[in-house]
Structure formats: C-alpha cells, structure tokens
Amino acid sequence: MSYLVLARRYRPLTFKEVVGQTHVVKTLINALKQGKLSHALLFSGIKGTGKTTVARIVAKALNCENLIDGYEPCNECQHCKEINKGIYVDVIEIDAASNRGIDQIRELIDNLKFAPAKGKAKVYIIDEAHMLTKEASNALLKSLEEPPPHVYFILATTEPNRLLPTILSRCQRYDFRRLDLPLIIKHLKSICEKENYEIEDKALELIAKEAQGSLRDALSLLDQAMAYGTKSKEDVINAFGWHEAILIEEIARILLEKDLKGALEFSKKIYEQGIDLIYFMEKLTEFFRELIAIKAFSKESQVSFQDITLKELLFEYEFEEILLIFQSLLKDLEIIRKSNYPQLQFELSLVKICEYQKLVPLKDIIEKLEQISHINSSFIGGTHLEAPKSWQDFLNFLHKEAPVLHTIASSFPEPEIKSNEIYLNLTHIDNTKISLYLQEIKERIEDYFKKPVKIEIKEKKKITLDEVKERPEVKAILKSFSAKISYIQPIKE
Numbered sequence: 108m109s110y111l112v113l114a115r116r117y118r119p120l121t122f123k124e125v126v127g128q129t130h131v132v133k134t135l136i137n138a139l140k141q142g143k144l145s146h147a148l149l150f151s152g153i154k155g156t157g158k159t160t161v162a163r164i165v166a167k168a169l170n171c172e173n174l175i176d177g178y179e180p181c182n183e184c185q186h187c188k189e190i191n192k193g194i195y196v197d198v199i200e201i202d203a204a205s206n207r208g209i210d211q212i213r214e215l216i217d218n219l220k221f222a223p224a225k226g227k228a229k230v231y232i233i234d235e236a237h238m239l240t241k242e243a244s245n246a247l248l249k250s251l252e253e254p255p256p257h258v259y260f261i262l263a264t265t266e267p268n269r270l271l272p273t274i275l276s277r278c279q280r281y282d283f284r285r286l287d288l289p290l291i292i293k294h295l296k297s298i299c300e301k302e303n304y305e306i307e308d309k310a311l312e313l314i315a316k317e318a319q320g321s322l323r324d325a326l327s328l329l330d331q332a333m334a335y336g337t338k339s340k341e342d343v344i345n346a347f348g349w350h351e352a353i354l355i356e357e358i359a360r361i362l363l364e365k366d367l368k369g370a371l372e373f374s375k376k377i378y379e380q381g382i383d384l385i386y387f388m389e390k391l392t393e394f395f396r397e398l399i400a401i402k403a404f405s406k407e408s409q410v411s412f413q414d415i416t417l418k419e420l421l422f423e424y425e426f427e428e429i430l431l432i433f434q435s436l437l438k439d440l441e442i443i444r445k446s447n448y449p450q451l452q453f454e455l456s457l458v459k460i461c462e463y464q465k466l467v468p469l470k471d472i473i474e475k476l477e478q479i480s481h482i483n484s485s486f487i488g489g490t491h492l493e494a495p496k497s498w499q500d501f502l503n504f505l506h507k508e509a510p511v512l513h514t515i516a517s518s519f520p521e522p523e524i525k526s527n528e529i530y531l532n533l534t535h536i537d538n539t540k541i542s543l544y545l546q547e548i549k550e551r552i553e554d555y556f557k558k559p560v561k562i563e564i565k566e567k568k569k570i571t572l573d574e575v576k577e578r579p580e581v582k583a584i585l586k587s588f589s590a591k592i593s594y595i596q597p598i599k600e
Contacts, residue, residue, distance in 0.1 A: 112326075112327065112330050113298060113302075113326045113327075113329060113330045114323045114326040114327055114330070117298055117301075117326065118160055119157070119160055119161075119164065120164070120180070120182050120191060121164065121179050121180060121182065122135070122136055122161075122164055122168075122178065122179055123179065125157055125160070125161060125164070126157070126286065126290065126294050126322055127156070127157070127284070127286040127287070127290050127322070128156065128157055128161065128283055128284065130284075131150075131161065131281045131282075131283060132161070134281065135161070135165060135178075135281075136178045139165075139168050139177065139178040140176075140177045140178050144165075144169075144259070145278070145279040146251075146254050146258065146259050146260065147251045147252075147254070147259075147260045147262070147277050147278040147279065148162075148165070148259070148260065148261045148262070148278060148279050148281065149236075149261075149262045149263075149264070149267065149270075149274075149275065149278035149279065149280045149281065150162060150261060150262065150263045150264070150281050150283060151263075151264050151265070151267040151280060151281070151282050151283065152265070152282055152283025152284065152285075153265060153283075153285060153319075153320060153321060154265055154321055154323065154324070155318075155321030155322055155323030155324045155325075156283040156284065156285065156286065156320070156321060156322065156323075157283060157322065158234075158263040158264075158283055159200075159232065159234060159263055161283075162230075162232045162261040162263060163190060163191075163198070163232070164180065165230070165259075165261060166190055166195075166198045166228075166230040166232065166259075166261075167180035167182070167186070167187050167190050167191075168180050169226070169227060169228040169230060169259060170186045170187075170190065170195070170197065170198070170223075170225075170226030170227055170228055170230075171184055171186060171187050172184040172185075172186055186225065186226050189225075195225070195226070196224045196225060197223040197224055197225055197226045197228065197229045197230065198229075198230045198232065199215075199229070199230070199231050199232070200232045200234065201215070201231065201232065201233045201234065202234050202235060203233050203234060203235045203236050203237075203238040203239050204234075204235045204238045207238045207239050207240050207243060208240060208242075208243055209240065209242040209243045209246050211243070212239070212243040212246045212247050213246060215231065215247075215250075216246065216247070216250050219250060219254060219255055219258050220255060222257060223257055227257070228257050228258070228259055229257055229258050229259070230258075230259045230260075230261065231258070231259070231260050231261070232261045232263065233260065233261070233262045233263065234263045235263070235264060235265070236262035236263060236264045236270060236274075237264045237265070237266045237267070237269035237270050241271070244270070244271045244273075244274055245271070245273075247274070248273055248274065248277065251274065251277040251278065252277045260278075262274075262278060267280070284320075285319070285320025285321070286320050286321070286322050287320075288312070288315050288316060291315040291318060291320075291322060291325050292308070292311050292312055292315045294322065294325075295311045295314065295315060295325060295326075295329055296308070296311060298326070298329065299311070299329075302333070304333055305338060306332070306337060306338055306339075307338065307339050307340060309339070309340040310332070310337060310338070310339055310340045310342065310343045311329075312340075313340055313343050313344070313349070313352070314328045314329055314332060314343060317347075317349070328347070331346070331347070332346055332347075351382070351386075351387060351390055354373075354377060354382075354387070355387070355390055355391050355394050356394075357373065358370070358373050358391060358457070359391070359394060359395065359398070361373055361457075361461075362432055362457065362460050362461065363421070363424055363428070363429075363432075365460070365461045365462075365463065366461065367458065367461040367462070370454075370457040370458065370460075370461050371454065371457070371458070373457070374450070374453060374454045374457055378450050384443065384449045384450060384453045385440075385443060385444055385449060388436065388439070388440050388443055388453065388456075389440060391436060392433070392436040392437055392440050395429065395432055395433040395436055396433060398421060398429050398433075399426070399429055399430060399433055401421060402421065402426050402429055403426070428463070431463060432460050432463070435456065435459060435460055435463075436456065436460075439452065439455075439456035439459075442456075443456070475587040475588065478583075478587060479580065479583050479584055479587055498521045498522060498524070501516075501552065501555050501556070502516060502517060504555060505551060508551075509551070511544070512544055512547060512548055512551065515544050515548065516548050519531065519533060520532060520533070522552075522560075524556070524558075525558075527558065527559075528558055528559050528560070528561055529552060529553075529556055529558050529559070529560045529561070530560075530561050530563070531552075531560060531561070531562045531563070532563050532564075533562065533563070533564045545562070549562060572595050575595060576592060
C-alpha cells in the first residue's frame with residue numbers, strides 16, 4: 108500500500124478541523140445556516156493555507172445528506188465519502204493552470220444547464236484561477252453572475268490581483284491569512300503525538316519558521332524530517348542542510364561589529380560552499396527584519412538564536428544602526444537578483460555596511476550639534492550680541508518716526524558700534540537710494556546714539572576658503588565629528 112503523506116492524511120474534513128482561518132470559517136458557517144451562501148466565492152491567499160480544503164468542505168456541506176447543526180458535513184454519507192475521495196461527479200475540480208483556454212470554459216458553461224447527477228448542487232472548484240486567459244475569464248462572467256440555482260463556483264488563487272476586476276466584482280472574497288508561528292507549532296506537535304513520534308519543540312519551531320505561514324509546507328517538511336529520523340534541532344539542520352541559520356547569525360554578528368576583514372572572509376567561504384547567494388541574501392534580510400522587531404519589542408520577543416551571545420550583543424547597538432543595515436540589505440537584494448555578478452555584488456553589499464562604522468549614531472549627532480550650537484551662540488554673544496539689539500532699537504524708533512527712512516535703513520548691514528563712533532559699511536547698496544536719504548539717516552543715527560557716524564561704501568570683499576576654514580564654528584564642527592573639509596561650494600549671488 109502506498110504511503111499517504113501527512114498533508115493529505117490530516118487534511119481537515121470539517122469546518123471544526125480547519126486550522127487558523129477562523130474569520131473565513133465563521134462567515135461560511137453563518138451563510139450556510141441562513142441559506143445565504145453566494146453562488147460565486149473567491150478564496151485568495153498564499154499556498155498551503157487551506158483554500159482548496161475549505162472549498163471541498165463547502166461542497167460537502169451543500170451535498171451532505173445528514174448535515175450536523177445545519178452546516179457541518181457528516182463525512183459518513185455516500186456523497187461525503189465520494190467527495191473526500193475526489194470521485195464525486197457533481198464536484199468538479201479544475202486546474203486553471205492546465206485548463207486555462209476559452210474552449211475549456213465553453214465546455215464548462217455548456218454543462219451548467221444539466222441538473223446534478225447525484226447531489227443537490229454542482230460545485231465547480233477552479234484552482235489557480237488567475238491563470239485563466241482574458242478570453243476565458245470574460246466567457247465565465249455571465250455564468251458567475253447568474254448561474255443556474257443548483258450551481259456554485261469557488262475560485263481559488265494565490266494572486267487575486269491578476270484576476271479581472273469584473274471577475275472580482277462578481278465574487279464574495281475570502282482572504283486566507285498566513286498562519287501564525289505558534290499555531291503551526293501547536294498543530295505539528297499534535298500530529299507528532301498522534302503519530303507517536305518524539306521530536307524537540309525547537310526542531311518543530313525551525314520547521315514551522317521555514318514554512319513561512321503555510322501549513323501544508325510545514326507538514327511536508329515534518330514528513331521529511333520523520334523520514335530522516337530527526338529528533339533535535341541539530342538533526343533538522345543536518346537533514347535539510349539548513350546551515351544557513353548558523354551562517355546568517357555569523358554574518359549578522361560580523362555586520363553589527365563592522366568587521367570588514369571578517370566580512371570578506373565570510374563571503375569567500377560561502378562562495379566556496381556553493382550556497383545560493385540570492386537565497387542567502389533573502390534570508391539575511393529577513394533575519395535583520397527580525398532583529399528590528401526584537402529591538403522594538405524586546406520584552407515580548409520569543410526569537411531564539413543559534414549563537415546565544417548574539418541577542419546580548421544586539422542590545423549594545425542602537426536601533427538606527429540595525430535599521431540602516433536592514434535598509435541597505437533590502438536595497439542590495441533587488442540589485443543582486445538582477446546582477447550578472449552576484450558574488451561581487453554580495454561582497455560590495457557587505458563592504459558598504461562595514462564602512463558604516465565611520466558614521467556617527469543619530470543621538471550622538473544631535474548631542475554634538477547641540478554642543479556646536481552652544482559654542483556658536485557663545486561666539487556670537489561675546490562679539491556682536493549687544494550691537495544688533497541697539498541697532499534694532501534704532502530701527503524700531505525710526506519705524507515710528509520716519510517709515511520711509513526705516514525702509515531704507517533696514518536694508519543696511521548692522522553697523523559696528525564702538526565706544527567713540529559708529530562705523531557703517533555699505534556694500535552693494537543702491538547708490539541712487541543712498542544719495543537721496545543717506546545724509547538724513549546719518550543725522551538720525553548720530554542723534555539717537557549721540558555718537559559720530561563714519562560711513563564707508565566699498566565693494567564687498569570675497570571671503571577666501573582659508574578664511575572659511577578658520578571660522579570658530581567650522582573648527583568646532585570639524586573637531587566634534589573628527590572630520591575634514593573635502594570641498595567648499597561657493598554660494599552664487
């Protein structure tokens with residue numbers, strides 16, 4: 108007798124047995140109880156989440172002779188048994204990947220008018236419905252909208268966005284979600300108990316994590332693990348060749364520590380081992396996404412590490428550093444997928460991240476900027492703090508006494524107020540405007556400050572690059588960041 112894999116042996120036969128899709132099951136049960144089930148249903152979601160399984164349960168509920176509580180198939184009557192075996196004449200499963208043309212759909216439509224041969228309803232389950240051609244989809248539209256009363260359509264797809272909007276509008280849509288990691292682990296443990304198979308929880312956790320929300324994939328992996336005879340996490344790693352988990356934590360530590368030499372040696376090692384670099388880059392990117400979650404929700408984190416010191420090391424680094432690495436990996440992942448030289452691109456990605464050690468954490472930047480701001484304020488305050496206030500007082504006074512003169516004086520640079528005189532340097536000022544009102548403004552200044560005014564009009568001297576470098580605030584910035592000036596861009600006037 109041929110072996111029946113776990114995914115088929117433990118396939119749910121009733122709504123109660125469906126794992127994880129509570130929102131879908133509850134809605135379908137209520138519709139069946141009230142006799143309000145739509146004639147066109149769309150089940151969407153990733154592979155292995157129960158779309159086809161639930162479609163078969165719905166088909167049994169529509170044809171069962173001994174329904175339990177008005178919705179649950181008995182799985183004892185002849186109709187239920189034949190549907191479970193896949194030989195029931197009134198439940199037609201169509202693989203749209205291989206029957207996607209308009210001729211196949213026309214044949215289906217021609218058979219709709221015939222009454223069910225055995226049961227109460229004819230149910231068409233169209234798997235991978237997004238694979239139907241545009242012509243076939245259009246041919247199906249009328250039947251989806253107004254089928255005979257005995258006909259039900261259930262479309263299953265992993266890519267609902269590829270279906271025509273007119274198809275979507277005629278179906279009630281049910282989204283099957285990825286299963287949570289704890290839920291998959293719990294289900295795997297229950298199956299191991301039924302199979303009298305002992306295996307560590309950490310091994311099941313690794314299998315569940317690799318399934319990425321797909322229960323069918325998790326069961327297939329468990330089947331393979333049982334065949335290998337795995338009992339521990341290390342056995343699972345050896346059975347499936349999942350040494351990437353250890354390697355990923357190794358390179359994660361290297362990237363966090365910004366070890367350039369270690370990164371290059373690691374790149375050479377995995378290249379020699381023949382590891383798929385694109386797959387490895389995907390796993391590394393996913394791992395840093397997990398690190399971000401750990402950093403954000405440290406108390407709630409349940410993620411286990413192969414390297415027990417990595418989690419402790421993780422908390423020595425700032426969130427911004429981990430986020431920067433994650434962003435760089437995500438960006439380079441798309442590049443490496445398209446590159447003709449994935450090994451070189453992979454090395455470049457690692458080197459760039461290791462060079463981030465020259466960058467300063469954001470909180471340090473803020474602290475240093477505050478220090479620079481304080482230094483700069485002190486410099487300004489010790490040199491010119493009093494003069495602008497006095498000049499502003501004069502402008503306020505002039506605004507009340509002579510608004511026209513105030514408009515002109517406001518365009519003047521602030522004068523240098525000395526103990527015995529006021530020095531006003533006018534540069535690039537409209538000479539015609541000065542000639543009309545300058546003398547009167549001069550007299551007003553002298554009267555307000557009780558000091559003689561010396562006015563000089565000359566071309567503005569251009570500041571040299573050496574003068575810029577000698578400014579106190581520039582020196583403060585260079586010292587705080589251990590930086591150097593590579594280029595100065597003059598401002599165009």
